[in-house]
Amino acid sequence: MIELLFLIKLAVAITFVIGLSFLAENVSPKVAGILSGYPTGSAITLFFFGLEVSPEYAAKSAVFNMIGLTAALTFVYVYYLASKYFKKYTILWSSVTAILAYFLVVAVLNQIELPKYIAIFIPISFSFLSIYLFKNIPNIGIQTKAKVNFKILFVRAFFAALIILLITTVPKFVGPSLAGLFSAFPTTLFPLMIIIHFTYSKEHVHTIIKNVPIGMFSLIIYSLTISIVYPLYGIYLGTLISFGTATLYLLVYSKIKRYLDNRSHLK
Template structure:
């Protein structure tokens, strides 16, 4: 049973990351950035944590995961600021390393500060929405980039795309009983499908293309918020499998509503709304 779960975690997580990477290459950062905000990473973590620790653990962790989303926005902002002037293609990898060295500590620091707060679930949800709105405003100035060429999928590229996400899933689910719902929830907010995608796009194209993903990511993050809010109530009432399905439906409903609204507003705004 344990070996089967380990294999399932690895296969599911790796497949999701690789699929998002292929989508980013074919559709460009605008669509990929929004879809990367889908609750795929959180859903994977919640599903396996729920199976191993029980649905009550997920219910207790949900409010803390909202805090993890705020830490993720801190990661994105730090990544952007650390790489915004890295325009020299010859120094792309150096700029990527500098961005990682700024982004990961930013997530850790933000998560630690949030762990000190005693927020109820409603307060955590409200604070998360405020943080998303602030990130939208802050990153609106980032110009969008279109990918003009595809990157050949090599074994090393696949390893980079899937390895980080799989490592986070195995680490969080494997230690959930030790770190408890508080830190398991915070770490569940880590962008385990988005961050490897961001690194690959930065390494394969440029910092500007990575910024195109960052610009649109907060718009899609509302989908994760909808998933978590629904999971807080659905997992306890419906169990892990049905709760996961209902919560994912809530996340998809947000994304559909966002797409319809942005499409309706696009003619008035001259095509400026993300889609």
């Protein structure tokens, strides 16, 4: 059973991170940034919390996952600032400072107990704040794609798998509140940022970062739905329902965005 779970986690990690990196390269970093906020890493983590511990444990963790998204948004903001101002070893220092900022916020949030209806307003407020802070970042596309070989694919897959496997071991050592906060760690986004930063430039990473808060709303909706449906319907049907609500948000957002863009072009 343990070996099977390991293979599942590894396969899912490879699929998500490599898929998003190809999306950034072949469509745009903007689209990859929006979809990186889609419930991928957190969905994996919460699902395995429910599978390995209990649906009730995962549901409670999902509430703290919503709160923990403030730490994830802090992570991308600090990475953005650090990558702007560090001239040497930019990827290393951006990663270190972003991770430290994430765990600092998690440590503070772990001391706070909030009911669900209040918890949901914290990440929503931070998402809107992040959209404002990132509003002047230009959307830059990748003009010349790097050649991807087996070695590059292996490194991308291994790095993503390592992060996800580390985070999904948390519930064995801590309670559901701290585990939920850890589950908000950008397990898919962080490897994507490293891959694009290393392969291309910090400006391309900034484009991803700019669009993360937009996609983050789908993750907020996902975690809220998980907290409600896991105890009622179990982890399998509950996961499908939660993905449905998160997907619905993205479809509605894209339709409204397209409508507003068309109106602006007509003026």
